[in-house]
Amino acid sequence: MASHCRLRLILLLTAGLLLAGCGDSRISAYRVPKEAPFTPPSAARSGASAPAIRWQTPPGWQEQAGDGVRQASFVVAGADGAQADMSVITFPGDVGGDLANVNRWRGQVQLPPIGEPELPKSLERVAGPAGEFLVVDLLSDGPVPEGGRRVRLFGAILKQPAQTWFFKLMGEADLVASQRNAFLGFLQSVRFTPGAGEPPVATPERIANTNDLPASARGVPAAGSLAQGGLPPGHPPIDGASVAPDMAAQPVATAAGQALVWTAPSDWTPKAGSAMRKGSYAVSGPEGAADLSITAFPGDVGGDLANVNRWRGQLQLPPVAALEGSAETLEVNGLRLLVFDAGNGGSRILGAIVPRPGETWFFKLTGPDALVARAKPAFLEFLHTVRAP
């Protein structure tokens, strides 16, 4: 009897284990409270449709339509056609630090860069409801551009944990000076939308991870071509170009630095620039097409050696310890150009690095080895047309 009991127990255990292997794929139905309205990440990235920042426009300031970079834009008109431009911009991170930012602004009014020791003297701290602003007042030594008028720049930097806000009023010196109180009043009126916590900024989906979760669980972007998020409301995606640029991965373009000018050969086709590019050309030939990009970034972007090694890295070449042999210096129109030329694995990069006050310009021609090598004389000739206005 007891043995029957035991036998049954074992049979039951075996059957139970076999049944346990069956999976479950049933349809489920339930009710949930409505979620908050869908906010597409793309809108939050540009900040265009959902500004978390609020302000009061001072009298006499005319608000302009913002663009992809500017959160807000104003024009202040004075007597006899004098004008000043006010911009509100935000970028992730600290954008190179206070010194780089101040020197970028100094470059815009043609003042020489300052060093760290002079920095505290040129900054005024102004407390407001939105936080502490670092305010600078910069007056050009001479007319900008030549033959024009002297220029004044009021700038304010507001640092938040994840991003930095820049407020800049720049224009004819007397007009800007007369707007000092309006500018400071504007800063005092800045508020960030309650509940939004921190304002939206251009941030890519970046993952850093800390344990052995499956990557999918960590939110690693999908294998598909479309990056996570990035769909405007009511509109389908999907192409590489529609995805916001990876802003955190590279330094930020100066929004209104004093541009270099150049003349491109007629057989180079201008391309639509992006927010990151100051200029963009296609150079084509029987070997294919090469891309010339012109960009500018605040600060020295790590220095000449780091930049040369970054380009070498893009060609999968090992880094070098010194510039000798990898780049040569060219003096053009009072500018010092560091010219780089290297190829590997069928690709070639022909580039020039141009340090400017507070920023660095990059001219880079990338493409098939043969095509870029053939375009080198044209590229060098092109570099000779580059000048500061």
Place this chain on the structure above:
Amino acid sequence: MNPLAKPFVQFFTSLRVTVILLALSLVLVFLATLDQVNLGVWAVQQKYFRSLFVMVHVPGTPVSVPVFPGGYLIGGLLLVNLAAAHAYRFRLGWRKAGIWLAHLGLILLLLGELFTGLLQRDGVMRLDQGATKNYSESALKTELAILDTTDPKFDSVVAIPESALQAMGTLQHPALPFTVRTVLYFPNSVLQMRSRIPNAAPSPADQGFGPELVALPEKITYKPDEQNTPTVFVELTGAEGRIGTWLVSTLLVEPQTFSYQGRSWSLALRPTRYYQPFSISLIKFSHDRYAGTDIPKNFSSRVRLRSEDGRVDREVLIYMNNPLRYGGLTFYQAGFENNDRTSILQVVRNPSWAMPYASCALIALGLVIQFGIHLAGFFRKRAAAAAAIP
């Protein structure tokens, strides 16, 4: 004993079977380790350990054949073997108490893994600073969510798992006034704008975003740092006939909406959601680095836990090795993104999480008792031998 049952009992109580099963499990672990290169850890677990047989696809046919016993079969047989040996061979008695306890621990350990395999559910909760959620999402499974959004306060959801769509049949549910038929199913895919691929075949979809898009199938990925992005074309048919065909994909962030019989509906393929009767809000995510470096020192999420019935409302700090355990779920700090403003919590439901601890304690206790009994016997014998010496 019943003569029919005798060979059966003999087989299951045999020590030889135990040895063969242990050898087979060694081979299974070895094979699975090799295949992890191709499949990744999750797929290997399902194929080798959480299955009765290791199935191999015959190239060129839709047939899969069993080639090796799987983890459930080997583990299950070991369990039966162990239980049967106890039932038939061992005798209850104080002298064997240690062995009994150790074996009971072993049985619990095997059962624990079985229950973990069957009941454990992994999910992810991705919270922006200030956001509140009362659900976690599966990292691996997706579902077609059909929402009746007519009610201004509530959504009625019918969630169809991807595995049901994969069967390519017609599905019906009492809560839906239409049937759902899978027209085309890509387990992994990319989407392109139709304008970019002028020669693409016409889309099976005639509603929503589908007509403007081209779905291209991709090879299923098992890489740990990639995720499959399925696309499904579903045709909805009501009592009066066909309503339309939609393209749904996890690549589309926004649901697609339509009206039918005076009610508003929305369709989306999304990670499978697991709702829970409480909500979690992210108050602040902190990411500390060692001074002057980018080397992470600590990650933590300060969250607010609120139960639906209002009885619980408290703040909790979740950080590495200090998860929040609540309502049968464990929330671990798993990652972050979006410039440190989004925290990712791993959400694990494993009702049998305590079983391995209990079984290890039982095994240890059993061994201590067994060796203790032997040691006591040894001392007794020695004392007796010493006393016997004249």
